[in-house]
Amino acid sequence: MNRLWKEFSKGLWKDLPPFKLVLGLCPVLAVTNTADNGLGMGIAVVFVLTLSNLVVSLIRSIIPPKVRIVCFIAISASLVVAVELLMQAYAYPLYQQLGIFVPLIVVNCIILGRAEAFAFKNPPLLAIADGLGMGIGFTMSLTFLGGLRELLGKGQLFGADVTWQGFEPLGFMVEAPGAFVSLGVLLAIMNFAENVQRRRKGLKAVEGPTHDCGSCGGCSSASNC
């Protein structure tokens, strides 16, 4: 039970996917122009990530290690097709809003990364806990970033006006440049907070986490990243 909670909770803060692991940046930047989109994308990822972790973990003993990456891709692709069909049936406006980023969940590093780094080596229950935790962490980050950008860029939150009269929205924030800059600044703030804690413990300040391709399954050239 303890172990289960540990694997679940690490995704919520310690290994928060987009910020601490710096994985799966495309959807983080692309669909966070509003909080709604961020939340919707996050839920789709939770679904795919949890189930793909479960499936990978269940059949980990029969996947030949040499072709494991292709197997992971095939598993996540079938799940993404299911998500696409579900979204078309029950959340069509959101499906249209997210556009090509729904099928692109397949190549999201988080899915492959967790399959490779965790699910392939651990039993099903732990894999589910890991997938749920990581997915919820991802959803929280996306919703937070989406909320921030929507608030500053449009003066709204989840589509409702929340600012005072005469608030001048920064149109820049909901466009592409704002996505890059706000993610960069948020990352820097996280690093800063981490360093303040480290100094308090008497440790030296360190550079933040770099983009880690090693966890994007099967990458033989991690040293180049």
Added chain:
Amino acid sequence: MQEFFVLFIGAMFVNNIVLAQYLGNCPFIGTSKESGVAVGMGGAVVFVAVMAAAITWLVQRHVLVPFELGYLQTLVFILVIASLVQFVEMFLKKMVPPLYKSLGIFLPLITTNCAVMGIALICQREEFGLMKTVMFAFASGLGFMIALVLLAGIRERLAVRRLPIAMRGTPIGLVMAGLMSLAFFAFKGMI
């Protein structure tokens, strides 16, 4: 002819695949620390994107549509791209070793590069013909390469500057990408 020119410039600058469409950000941030690496990665993306777009176009037109399997598009496309990358890697290793030396190490990365699959999907959604698809993929790949090489140049210079420690590495790379994206915004008026 003019139509193709507009498509080319549009895909390369106006709707730049990384800076305006948010595709391929992981390798964009990940491999932009040295310009040599950036050129290699960019070249590999151009190469694979063109081939992948053409092959997925053929698969879509001649397999998925006639057999009414449109809903399997995602699954089929990613498997086609994965096997294509594998195949290209083997082919280059055997037949063109010099090219393999410069591009080879980047090829395994490309399967999970969403720019490649993104380009193939955009071509399908826009319902381009085969010629246009190849053209669009080539221009988008070049756009990716330009953005990557430019960012690598900036980051090489930043590496020797004094920065607040929390900003070093990825954060400053992202902010720089944001400023570049702002600059590319200016192309919006062109078309």
